[in-house]
Amino acid sequence: MTTDTFDASAWVGQWVFGSGDGESLDKMIRCLLEVGVRGAVFSPIRAVMAPEPMNANTVLRSQIARRDADEFAARMAAIINPSLPNWREQITAFMDAGDDTVVACKFIPNYHVYELSDPVMNEVANTLKSLDVPLCVQVRMLDERAHHPRMLVPGVPIAEIVEFARSHPTLRILACGTYQSELRQLAEADNVSVELSSIESGNTLMNVLDILPPDRVMLGTHAPVYYPAPAIAKLQGYGITPETIEMIATGNAERFFSQLA
């Protein structure tokens, strides 16, 4: 197993439907280091349920930027809500900052109540492309069966992601929180990658690579909603070459979030 693992999708904060006492950036980094992760792209979890994401993004970016350079490469995917009138301001505030802290935008269409097919999304996508910003789409935050019974939020339709991706073939897209059963459809759009946090089957990585080429697969933990160690175990890769595992563990993320390299 590589010792240079990178987590493409993690969070800072307390998931409102989870247990715990709030996961700070420092605590998250300690937890990830313990399982061999050497860097991560974090997003502020309270922005999922917040009416607007700017404050949560600003706070997290400051926390990351204040850290001394050390063994852990902390980066950020800013949560952007394009259904709000200030979406341009959201993007430019975080992607034009000239620092390497923020390496992507993350959309949460289901919790923020919009669709990737909405008319504004073409303009949003073109803006991201003009800035060469990769996009993460959070398909779900939790197994739907485990949702609060008064707050069922269906996953982002995979067909919608595929159509959006095909409409913008030069936009790098990472689908986060997908299931094994959704991979075959996601495979139809060449510019969509997936992270492993919610993907699991009898021989996880082998089954993923039966559907997707290895350069479209990344490690993600979805911590602290999930324990991070199980995601790392997916890299055991029965019957998979060390070179391929290295790609999935870190190489693909470096290319996708190009500022990491």
Place this chain on the structure above:
Amino acid sequence: MIIDCHIHLSSPGCRFIREDVETCLDLADRAGIDRMVYLFNLQDSGGYDPAPDDILRSNDLGMTLVQHYPDRFSSFCYLNPAHDVRFLLDEIERCIARGPCAGIKLWVSVKADDTRLDPIMERASALHVPVLHHAWYKATGYAFEESNPAEIATLARRHPDVPIIMAHLCGGGWRGVLDVKECPNVLVDTSGAQPQAGLVEFAVEQLGVERVVFGSDWPIRDLAVQRTRIDGAQVTADARGAILGGTVARLLNATGKVAVAP
């Protein structure tokens, strides 16, 4: 000794296919799992409401597994409580009393608190074998007669001398743990679902380490990934040892069907 108390096979026609079993064992070896408890076959087993022939086929496969790999597999006797009582008792006799099965598996055919389970539970008590019962709390709706943890608790109170392993900690969730807390004969297996952080610790804190046991739900889930849920939980090394195999070893040994070093 690491024991996974919750696996399936997915064998067409419930046939014993050595190659598939060897793949399972290879994956188990890579995950550091020494022994697995087969519960029922996922394919060609009659779905949610299996017929008697489906039950016989699935249990035949389990007993064949044990026959071929006695050091690697245990098997439970899968039953549908909706069947005639005579059939249920005959199958328990065949698989457990006269056979190698070390427990009983119940799924979604009949709710856990249904009195049709009583003859099964009484026989389990007489034979000193545990019953592993599926349970889940689902916001998205239930399958057939799928049980929830509160219904497991009702069953447990009616049969306090039968060890009941309630499957799927992350399916029952926090409420499920609390539902069975006051039922000392109920253990919870950690198999299945996504690895929601904090649940293993909560279960240990509320139930005690001796009532949380490792399971994977392979091949629906990944052996190594499911095991790592325990490895990554914030529990003591002793607790981890109990969860990963110590407790189930004692349960299996008490049946007299196996002799497993804890």
